[in-house]
Amino acid sequence: xxxxxxxxxxxxxxxxxxxxxGLGGYFAVVGLDRADQLSGIGGLFVGLIGLALAAYxxxxxxxxxxxxxxxxxxxxTAPGGVRGNTFHGPAFVQSGENNRQENHHRP
Numbered sequence: 001x002x003x004x005x006x007x008x009x010x011x012x013x014x015x016x017x018x019x020x021x022g023l024g025g026y027f028a029v030v031g032l033d034r035a036d037q038l039s040g041i042g043g044l045f046v047g048l049i050g051l052a053l054a055a056y057x058x059x060x061x062x063x064x065x066x067x068x069x070x071x072x073x074x075x076x077t078a079p080g081g082v083r084g085n086t087f088h089g090p091a092f093v094q095s096g097e098n099n100r101q102e103n104h105h106r107p
Contacts, residue, residue, distance in 0.1 A: 003011065027035035
């Protein structure tokens, strides 16, 4: 059986939630003083793992080589129109209620 990525996230979330509930129950059983000591030690290891991952990520980012060359500029088009997500050319934009947009530009 193959899980979809979405199903994998649900399974991982459920396992993590059950782990937190179990850890909370364990801390309730052992008492506040012992739970404080154990969570301090756990926090130390989580911090060290995070530091190691950050160092590895920095090393990996620097060792990938130079960035790729930028993409060539798009070919010029006639004035006006939409390129990418930018509108070029004469336009009149109105916002608000009951506004009517008219384009007086006639090619």
